[in-house]
Each structure stands twice: as C-alpha cells, then as structure tokens.
Amino acid sequence: MAATDQSKIRNFCIIAHIDHGKSTLADRIIEKTGLLTSREMQAQVLDNMELERERGITIKAQTVRIVYRAKDGEEYIFNLIDTPGHVDFNYEVSRSLAACDGAILVVDAAQGIEAQTLANVYLALDHDLDVLPVINKIDLPSAEPERVIEEIEDVIGLEAQDAPRISAKTGLNIEDVLEQIVEKIPAPGGNPENPLQALIFDSLYDSYKGVIVFCRIKEGRVKVGTTIKMMATGASADVVEVGYFGAGQFIPCEELSAGMVGYITASLKNVRDTQVGDTVTDADRPCSAPLPGYKKVNSMVFCGMYPADGAKYPDLRDALEKLQLNDAALQFEPETSIALGFGFRCGFLGLLHLEIIQERLEREYGLDLVTTAPGVIYKVHKANGEIIELTNPSNLPDPAEIEYMEEPMVSAEIMVTSEYIGAIMDLCQERRGIYISMEYMEETRALLKYELPLNEIIYDFFDALKSRSRGYASFDYEMKGYARSELVKLDILINKEEVDALSFIVHSGTAYERGRKMCEKLKEEIPRHLFEIPIQAAIGSKVIARETVKAMRKDVLAKCYGGDISRKRKLLEKQKEGKKRMRQVGNVEVPQKAFMSVLKLDDR
C-alpha cells in the first residue's frame, strides 16, 4: 500500500444500545463501499464468532478497513472499529474508543435513548470523540424520528437536526452516513516523524503468527524489523509483519504510520505480554510517556470452573491461557473442591462475560465444564485486624473470627417507561437496593437511580428486569466501593453431604428464601435415584430448608416395534449421555448444570 494521506483517514466506531442496529449498520457500510458484494456478505460480518451471531451481540472488538470514494471525488480510508455493547465489556469499549477520532451513535427511531445509549455517549465524549448521531429503523411503523432527534438534543445535548434517518436493514440513506463520516469525523492527528506511540486496543493469538496486536498508531511509524516495546508489561520483540484489516483477513503492508489502524505481529509468544490499553513504542527510540488510560482490569465476578473429566485439567488451563490473550479481564488461579476436584477460580467482568467464556471454552476448545455459583469479592474483616478478600465462599473463616464483612456496591441507572416504574422499584427493593433518585426524561420515561449490592445483580437481575418490564427497561451500572453488610454462608447438603461447590454467601435477610429456592431448584435438577435423596440448606449447623427427591420406582423400556432395536439403543444412549454430565456427590449423581442453574431463581 502506498503511503496514505493522513487527511483521508477516518477512524471511527459505532456505538448504540443493544439491538439498536449497530452491527447491521456496520454490515451496510461494508457492503456499500464494495468491500464485499452483497452476495458474499454473510449477515453481520463483524460479529464473526459463532457465539456472537447466535446471541446477536458483539463480544470482541472487530476492525475493518474500507475504501470509500466520496462525492468530492476523493478516496477515503475508513477504519471501522466495532465495539462490544454490553456493560460487562466497558473496558474494551473504552479502549476501542481511544483508538477512534469519532463515533457514530445509532439510536433506534422507535425506542429512542436507552440506558446504554447514554453510558456509551458519555464514554465517547470522555474520549473527546466527535459523535455523529444516526437515527435507525425509520422503516418501522412505530418510528418517530423527529421525537428521537429532539430527545437526543434535550437529553444528551447533541446537535441532531441533520442526523441521517436511515434503515440499516433495508439500506435506506446509508450514503448520507458515509458522507457525514467524511465531513464530520476529523482526520487523525499525529506526526509520523515522532517516536512511535501506538495504543493496543485488542490482540489475538494465532498459532502460526503468535500474538497479533491490534493498534492505533498515534505518533511515529512501525514496520518490519522495528524493535517494539510494550510500555506497561516491558516486553519487547522484533516486528515480523504489519498490516491492516480486510474483511475477515489480515492484509500485510509496508508500514503503519501515525493516524493508521492496523496490526503488528512480533514473535511474541507469551499471551500476557500484550495487554489491551498498553502503549507500543520503538525500543530504540521510545516515546516520552505512555498513552493515558491504561489500567489493569479487575474482575468483578468469580466462579469455579472445573473440567467435567478430571483428566482435562491441563487442557482447561491451556484454553484459559489462550482466551486470556484476547481478554485481559479474564483472571484465573488453580483451586480444588471436594465435590468437583481440580479446577480454577476464574474472575470475570460480569455474568455475561462469564457465560461467554464458559461457552467459548465448551465450543471452541471442546471442553465439558462444571461451573459453580458466581460470587463477588467480599471483604472479611477479622477480629485480629486482618482483612481477607474472599472470592471463594469455602474459604470463609470461622464466624467467631469475623468482626464484620463488606460487599461491593454499584450505582445503577435504569431507564423505564412509566407504567413499569412500580414493578422495577419492587425488584430493586427485593434486591436490597437503596433508592437514590428518579427523573423523568420525557413524559412517559424515567431514569431511576439506585445503589445495589453487586451480588444481587450478577445472577439474574438483567433477566428479571426485562421480564418485569416486558423488555421496556434498560440498565447500566458502575462500581461504587464497598459497604458493610450482614452476610452469612449458606451451605447445601445433598443426601446429608455438604457440597462445597454449592456453598455461597448471601445476605442474612434473604438467606431463608434463597435456601428454600435452592432446594426446590435442586429437587428439579437432580434426577431420581433408586433411593430417596434429602436436599437441605443450612447456615452453620442449622438446617433452614429441605426438599426430597423421591426414589425411582418404575422405569421400563417399551415394546420392540418390528425389531427396531435402534430406538431402544437411542433411549439407553441418551440416558448414558445424561449420566456423563453428572457429578458424583457421595452416592448421588448431580447434573453439572445444577451447579449453575440454581442461580436463576427469580420466579416471576
């Protein structure tokens, strides 16, 4: 590629509330600029993980370089950086934004501004990005573009009168978006002659190329042979290849210079050497200071992950190490459980992050996992003055040694239409929320602010919120320190045996209720055995709830139809397959999913 005129580059991302059409717009832009013909387009090109397509969400930031011939006759290089939309991935979003000069804000013409719209816009403005609003889904019968434009102006304070009114689905008015990208998003700054300063916004492990670092060159240039250095981790290596992002492929080029977005491979084999947010510089001619904003991401939610087959423990470790490369927020350390054997205590940004890692381990690495109840980090203040950061309930000290405990809190913003305010306030109340304020954004919609304990929202809060508001509530949160709380450890006994992997920390006020629901849920999950199985919940030695799985008394195969043995075999094999997904607890077979499903207890 010939040297690129810096003034013809536009680096931008698309931000939106979930389902407002971010990925569809990205697809349309790629299609319109002719990078792929529509025949080649597979819907949502950028969401290339199977999981992303299935869930309709973006998990990993994805980047693509597009050439656009504008109406002024010039060719422009667009670097589109697709960002994750979920609150769990805030840090990734923040790093992606730092690689951009502008952002397209997609707002649904029917739904208007939602909680994540606000959160994302504020994040973009924090990074000094020029925000270009786009009104999507104007083809919907319920679309009210003018109302939404007013809302954007009133609530966010963003000029939006000439925002393109588009339908990403049908491709209507996409040209307007492309032209406005050229007009309204600034060309990148930076001087190619300065020392190299590049921001890592993502990285990927490739078994042939090693670590592939995705970066935005802020200053200077980098090419094959440059010795680069990671400023935070200190790792250095010689550059093997640089290039930019085609649709679904890497295209090598001679060099990357200030203003460009591209990738670097540099014979880095250690997955921990490249951390999202770190600054890459030239080891021989380093820049004076790293780019701002790098922080080590802290996990918020913890759970135990165990291989269903104990022999797969090393495989699980390898897989976690590989995933960690692309995901600085994933943490893990070895632990053991009496019920589950050897595994890892893993830290995540949130429950979605946890579920995604779990699914990726299962699908991409073919691992069969048992996951324990997720928990948060509790601070245990012991009488002797020691403070323990507790991530595994089994490690809780004897209650006699504990002076008090603290739990993490979040500030939550919930946007909801007025008819569901009551229902949502009830929900927050049940989850031990502290009401802060309520403002009406417009006549029929309000923004509720609550302080909530993190451990009350990590399980199923989002699902509960959606179901109780019929999908009309949206939600965003940020961490807000620790607060003292009355917490107890709830133990579960199956057939009189305590199952360490099922123990969890809970507020004393809700312990009874939780214990009862856990027992009910386990009763549903545990298949009948030839003997009766009591399931009990206990605090210390006090049993607070009990259920019983009745003994199986009859289970006989049906008639053999015209010698069709395959049917019988299938039945028996299904039964055997089910058994494989069981964990032996004493003499009871507990389905692996029971360890996780006991968390989804909201029964409304």
Add this chain to the structure above:
Amino acid sequence: MTDKKELELYLHIPFCIRKCNYCDFLSMPADEGVYIQYADMLLEELKEKAGVCREYQAITVFLGGGTPSLLPEGQISRILGGVQEYFSLSPNAEVTIECNPGTLDRQKLSAYQKSGVNRLSIGLQSAINQELGLLGRIHTFQQFEENFALARDIGFQNINIDLISGLPRQTLRDWEYTLEKVMDLEPEHISAYSLIVEPGTPFYETYGEDEQRREQGGHPQYLPEEETERDMYQRTKALLEEKGYRRYEISNYARQGRECRHNIGYWRRTPYLGFGLGSASLLEETRFSNPSSLKEYLEGNYTRLGPVLHKGPSAKGTGAASEREWQERQTEGEGYWKLSREQQMEEFMFLGLRMAEGVSKVGFQAAFGINMEGPYGKPLQEFQKQGLLAQQGDAVFLTEEGIAVSNYVLGGFLL
C-alpha cells in the same frame, strides 16, 4: 436342511382403519388399490432378498402392523405364498399374523390357516369398553370375544392377546378385571405392556405433561401413580402364574412351550429380515431399515442386501457406515450400520437381559471369546449389590426389583 443358518422374517403391513390415540407405529389409513400395490411390492422385495439369502432358512414369519388383518385375505395369501415360494421355510416354522378385532371374520381366519398361519396375535388392549373408547380402538370387548371364539372354532391353537396397563384413570381393580376376563379365555400367550405416552400421538397432547410430572416424582392427575403401575405389573405376574402362564420376558407371558419364538429371536439376536415400510433388519451383524415413506417404498426403494452380504453391487449407499452416518442415512431410508464388537456385546446384554432367564455367561464367552466379567465386571457387581441383578449357575438375570427399573440397569451395559 439343518446346515442352513436361521433367519426370521418380519413383514410390516402399515395400514389401519384409523390410528389409535396412543399409537406411534408406522401406520396409516389407505384404500384397497394401495393394499394391492403394497402387496405387490412386498412380493418383489421378498423375491429379491430371498435370491441372495440362499444359505438361510426362515424359522419364523411375523406379519405385523398396523393391522395386517385389514387386508383382503387374498392379499395375505399371496404374500405368504410368496414367502413359501421364495424362501426356504422350516417345516415347523412359527407363522404369526397380528389381527385387530373389528377386522376379522371366518373367511379371513380360514384363509390364514390355509396359507400356513399357525399363530394369531390379537390386539385387545383392554376388556373394558370405556377404556377401548379412550384408546381410540374400533372394537368392543364383545366383538373380540366373538373373534376369539371363531379363531378357536377354526382351529387356531396358538393365540396371543395384547394388553396395555397403566391407562389414564385405570385402577388396579380395572386392570385385574381385564386380566381375569382374558384368562377365562385361556389364550396360550399374553403380552402385557405398560402404556408409554409417545410424542406425536394424541395421548401425548393430553397426557404428556401428566407423564412428565409422574416421571419427575410428582403426582399425576390422570395416569396411575407410579406405585399403582408397579402394583399392576406385580399383580399381572402373580395372577397369570396362578393360571400357568410364565413370564419369560419383561412384558410377555406364555404357557409352557408357547413362548413367541419370533420375539425371542429379537432378544437373542437371531438374524432377521424386515420387509415393507420402515421395517428393520439384522443380518451379518449389520442393522438396517427400510424407508418410512410409503411413496418411496412403493417406488421400489427398500434397502438392498448386497452391501451386507458383500456380494453384488451396492445398490444404495456404501458398506459399513459410522453410527452417525448410519443415523443420517436411516432418515433417508438407507444406510447400513455394521455393529462393532462392542456394540454386539452391548446388545447381547441389554436385549438378553429382557428375558426372564437372562443372559448366559457361557454364551457370552462363546460369542465374543472373552469372559463377561471382562467388559462388564463393574456393572455386574454393582447391580448385584443393589439387588437388581442375580446369578444362578451360568445365568445372569434381572431380579423383580431390577425389572421394575430395567431401563436404568440395561443402560449400565453400554460400554
């Protein structure tokens, strides 16, 4: 003659006047034109398959359905004529036809007898007319009684009666009544199955949820309680034994020497060939099935034996297939599943254990050249410890308790 290998023949007649509410068999209503076309195709299939099975001798023939007795007797005679013409049939072969009350008359029964049928299997299901109505049967108990008397009068001396227990709202007393009425007629054989609520049937729509509740240990609303079902099963054995019927298989009872040889073949893994729509075969340790689409079958699409017998060109598909391929191709009505040695052992166990006398250790050793304890030491030991299996001399068999939860036990023999 005896140097020929034993073979069983199953012929499927997939037609019924109407489908019963619990039935998920391959059956459908059709008109007489179709019956004749179908019989033509069966004859073609018999002829072709017999042509490549010369080293086999048929020891049993079973006409099952659907309702074979729905066909005009002339068609049955043609079909059985074909069997005799094309196959070498053992002189004392057991030849059974399934019949349903409401489709039988003297003319048909006489024709069957003349065609070589020596065993009748009559689908009664219940002696209570209200229950027959619930099941969607087309007959009453009285019609059955008339048919039965007629069959005896014509000279049938080997008759089975099919019954179903565990019907919705059925009490233990109801079931005993049915058993008593049937025993009064002194049939040679009784099959007594527990109702299985199969997906895709009208019963599933109505009772599917109820069954699931029961399966999970809850109380059913319409179906009998699990304990009641157990009682029904135990009462069946007790009552029938008093009258000289022995339970020789989980759901089958017979007077001495009147056990159904054809069905025993399935449990003992005697080779068998299926003819007609959707029917299954086991030959040379290979399992395969015919297509289940009537249209396809009538166009001559049935599974050829070439690939199994390793002679002649493979008409369809290849030889041995992996299980997955096999399953995929089964849906298209073709494909062969060559059983691995392990799968043969599994079948030996999970099919054989359905027999009251169980499986023979010597038999296992003879078939596979290894001790049964080798692959199955652990389940044999554990199930015996749990009182689900017992051993006597050479035989390993299910105990009463083991039969009640046989699914669980049989599953333990998959490797």
